[in-house]
Amino acid sequence: MPSVVPGSVIVPNWHRCAESKEFFSKILHKRKRRKFGLLEAPVLPPHMNVDIVRYKIFISGKSGVGKTALAARLAGHDIPTMHYETTGIETTVVFWPVRLRESGRVLFFRFQLWDCGENALRRFDHMLPSCKEQVDAILFLFSFTDHASFEDLSNQMARITEPTDRIVKLVVGTKFDLFIHTDVTESEVNRFQEVWGVPVFCMGGDVAGGLGEVAPLLNSLAENLWHQDCTAAGSVPPPTQTEPGDATTEIMV
Amino acid sequence: MLQAETIQILCLTATSGVPLFSRGSSKQLPFSVIGSLNGVHMFGAGQNTTLSSCETDRGGRVMWRVFQESLMLIAVSGNSATSELQLRRLLENTWNCMVLVLGLEELGNLRNVERLKRELRACFRLIDRLLGQDDHEGMMGELTQCADCLLTPQPTLLQEALDAFTQAASSEFGCLLVRGRVAAATEKWWRLAPQEVVLLSALVRSLSGMSSCDYPIYLPHGSPTVAHRLLRFQLLPGVDVCVLCGPSPSLHQVESELVGCFWSPLTETLRRCLEQGERCLPPTVNLHRSTLALLLINRETRRSVSVCAPPRASPSPPDTAVPLLSASKCWELLRLFYVFAVTRYFSMEESSSTPALVDPPLQEDFSQGFSHSPVHCYLVTDECKCYGLQTPQHQLYLLMDLTVPTFALRSIATQTLSTVTMAMGF
Ligand SMILES: Nc1nc2c(ncn2[C@@H]2O[C@H](COP(=O)(O)OP(=O)(O)OP(=O)(O)O)[C@@H](O)[C@H]2O)c(=O)[nH]1
Ligand SMILES: [Mg+2]
Numbered sequence: 311m312p313s314v315v316p317g318s319v320i321v322p323n324w325h326r327c328a329e330s331k332e333f334f335s336k337i338l339h340k341r342k343r344r345k346f347g348l349l350e351a352p353v354l355p356p357h358m359n360v361d362i363v364r365y366k367i368f369i370s371g372k373s374g375v376g377k378t379a380l381a382a383r384l385a386g387h388d389i390p391t392m393h394y395e396t397t398g399i400e401t402t403v404v405f406w407p408v409r410l411r412e413s414g415r416v417l418f419f420r421f422q423l424w425d426c427g428e429n430a431l432r433r434f435d436h437m438l439p440s441c442k443e444q445v446d447a448i449l450f451l452f453s454f455t456d457h458a459s460f461e462d463l464s465n466q467m468a469r470i471t472e473p474t475d476r477i478v479k480l481v482v483g484t485k486f487d488l489f490i491h492t493d494v495t496e497s498e499v500n501r502f503q504e505v506w507g508v509p510v511f512c513m514g515g516d517v518a519g520g521l522g523e524v525a526p527l528l529n530s531l532a533e534n535l536w537h538q539d540c541t542a543a544g545s546v547p548p549p550t551q552t553e554p555g556d557a558t559t560e561i562m563v
Numbered sequence: 564m565l566q567a568e569t570i571q572i573l574c575l576t577a578t579s580g581v582p583l584f585s586r587g588s589s590k591q592l593p594f595s596v597i598g599s600l601n602g603v604h605m606f607g608a609g610q611n612t613t614l615s616s617c618e619t620d621r622g623g624r625v626m627w628r629v630f631q632e633s634l635m636l637i638a639v640s641g642n643s644a645t646s647e648l649q650l651r652r653l654l655e656n657t658w659n660c661m662v663l664v665l666g667l668e669e670l671g672n673l674r675n676v677e678r679l680k681r682e683l684r685a686c687f688r689l690i691d692r693l694l695g696q697d698d699h700e701g702m703m704g705e706l707t708q709c710a711d712c713l714l715t716p717q718p719t720l721l722q723e724a725l726d727a728f729t730q731a732a733s734s735e736f737g738c739l740l741v742r743g744r745v746a747a748a749t750e751k752w753w754r755l756a757p758q759e760v761v762l763l764s765a766l767v768r769s770l771s772g773m774s775s776c777d778y779p780i781y782l783p784h785g786s787p788t789v790a791h792r793l794l795r796f797q798l799l800p801g802v803d804v805c806v807l808c809g810p811s812p813s814l815h816q817v818e819s820e821l822v823g824c825f826w827s828p829l830t831e832t833l834r835r836c837l838e839q840g841e842r843c844l845p846p847t848v849n850l851h852r853s854t855l856a857l858l859l860i861n862r863e864t865r866r867s868v869s870v871c872a873p874p875r876a877s878p879s880p881p882d883t884a885v886p887l888l889s890a891s892k893c894w895e896l897l898r899l900f901y902v903f904a905v906t907r908y909f910s911m912e913e914s915s916s917t918p919a920l921v922d923p924p925l926q927e928d929f930s931q932g933f934s935h936s937p938v939h940c941y942l943v944t945d946e947c948k949c950y951g952l953q954t955p956q957h958q959l960y961l962l963m964d965l966t967v968p969t970f971a972l973r974s975i976a977t978q979t980l981s982t983v984t985m986a987m988g989f
Contacts, residue, residue, distance in 0.1 A: 348822055399814060400770065436813075
């Protein structure tokens with residue numbers, strides 16, 4: 311399924327709007343991200359009339375590419391500086407509020423990120439099926455410092471998905487901050503996006519930027535997942551035109 | 564050889580001495596030193612002696628240990644204050660971590676050393692945590708090999724929920740951890756080897772940020788060649804429930820169908836357990852107000868509770884001669900006193916199930932010269948007063964502040980033991 315034009319389904323950059331404050335405050339605690347156990351969710355007063363929608367996201371990519379680091383980044387946890395192999399499946403829950411463009415309705419997305427160490431995936435047969443069970447989206451990772459990982463993207467996508475799967479697919483390039491060692495050029499990335507019709511996000515560096523740094527990826531996930539569900543339910547909203555000049559490429563550092 | 568604070572672990576193939584990994588200090592030992600450490604052990608073996616440990620004249624300590632006749636672990640400490648017991652535990656725990664992650668077969672497969680080297684990297688996270696001091700705070704299990712427990716005011720409620728949840732997940736092995744301490748466990752979980760219970764708690768602690776996990780693990784004693792799945796769910800930040808499963812059910816299934824349904828009704832109870840904080844005893848159990856810390860071990864069940872209760876920096880007159888000890892200092896002193904008492908006077912609970920692990924006793928000649936075994940001991944230092952007490956079922960290690968008269972220690976310790984054991988049935 312072709313990906314949605316960014317900003318056509320949800321309000322883009324909503325986290326910067328003043329009116330989103332009361333919603334984002336539910337996922338923050340002392341200027342950091344609030345931690346939620348499985349029995350918890352953001353506490354929303356009934357008058358806000360906000361629904362929580364749940365999705366399962368699988369993070370795929372070879373060992374050391376930065377899957378565990380990405381999950382930590384998106385959840386606002388401390389990013390591991392060392393590479394310790396993940397020896398099984400680890401999931402991380404991320405809540406993210408979004409305002410729908412058409413109806414003005416606010417939704418809380420609950421993304422559960424599934425991160426499985428590549429070596430564990432190879433050693434134990436049950437891991438991949440488990441990660442793919444009822445999965446809604448897959449993030450395919452490559453590293454800007456490893457050209458082979460970029461070349462392998464198409465294989466990777468073919469290996470774990472079928473063309474008929476109803477799964478949102480996004481590509482994330484990690485270690486974009488290590489631009490000095492960059493192995494993958496911008497034009498290569500642009501070409502990939504054109505050929506595959508899959509948006510590519512660039513990640514890396516300190517999380518000092520707070521929400522702004524993760525917003526484009528989380529918003530895109532929300533937007534594509536919501537669109538996918540609406541399509542399935544047969545209620546595709548007419549595609550709204552975004553402001554001209556909105557690039558499909560979203561580069562953030 | 565090494566900086567004073569650091570401990571390094573080396574792993575080599577036992578027969579040919581090929582280095583497989585080294586963890587611990589940021590500065591690796593030079594290859595020549597590693598070679599000599601291996602060489603001197605081999606030399607001993609050639610003379611039909613087993614070199615197990617030594618102290619260097621510059622205050623270092625080295626301990627060797629061969630596992631499964633295939634791999635040798637060497638612990639090197641730059642500090643002679645690191646006791647033999649600590650190093651021995653470190654080697655055992657490291658080995659158990661390696662088995663936990665990779666299984667015995669993989670570890671015994673020395674035909675492809677390069678491959679084994681690669682595979683061993685998967686153990687580094689756990690091994691580094693064993694070596695790191697930060698998350699040990701208040702965790703005694705890695706030293707005592709008894710599970711760190713938390714005694715809650717409503718144990719039956721949690722026990723019933725856990726039993727039901729575990730059964731629903733088609734398992735018999737279930738455990739509820741609060742801040743890394745066992746608050747409830749199924750009967751079968753308690754039948755795991757004590758080292759396994761301790762190690763699984765450490766594994767769960769190392770995963771603290773995650774919402775849920777599905778980890779393939781081998782049980783070093785119970786199932787070293789067949790992997791099980793450890794499913795772990797973070798109910799609240801600081802409260803984890805885990806079950807050991809076979810191939811099914813899937814993580815997704817247990818999480819979406821069982822976790823909320825069994826545990827949501829108990830959310831408030833779990834929150835109250837969290838509020839107990841570092842104190843592993845319910846608020847209803849009153850300790851003597853001069854208590855700095857205590858460790859109580861149940862020798863039969865191989866469980867322990869530990870409490871750290873250093874005096875708060877209160878607005879009381881600052882002229883008291885007693886310096887305030889920080890919590891981490893208290894834990895450290897408690898650990899030192901445990902090592903002191905257990906290596907000199909008391910007996911240590913060793914599991915007899917693992918003949919391969921029987922080592923020369925650490926007891927000094929002192930206790931071996933006597934036909935009786937001591938049941939009380941005390942120690943007065945310039946930081947605190949310590950009292951140890953041993954009964955057939957329990958061991959109590961108590962740290963009191965200096966204001967307590969030494970002659971009162973014995974009665975306070977006896978009183979504390981009965982208060983805690985009676986109130987909690989521990
Ligand atoms: N500079 C920089 N380093 C990164 C970035 N992402 C990951 N890393 C580093 O890359 C190393 C590997 O990252 P992990 O996230 O642990 O790798 P992984 O994909 O989970 O690997 P496996 O669990 O073995 O499959 C770590 O040392 C990270 O700190 C990034 O965006 N920038
Ligand atoms: Mg990982």
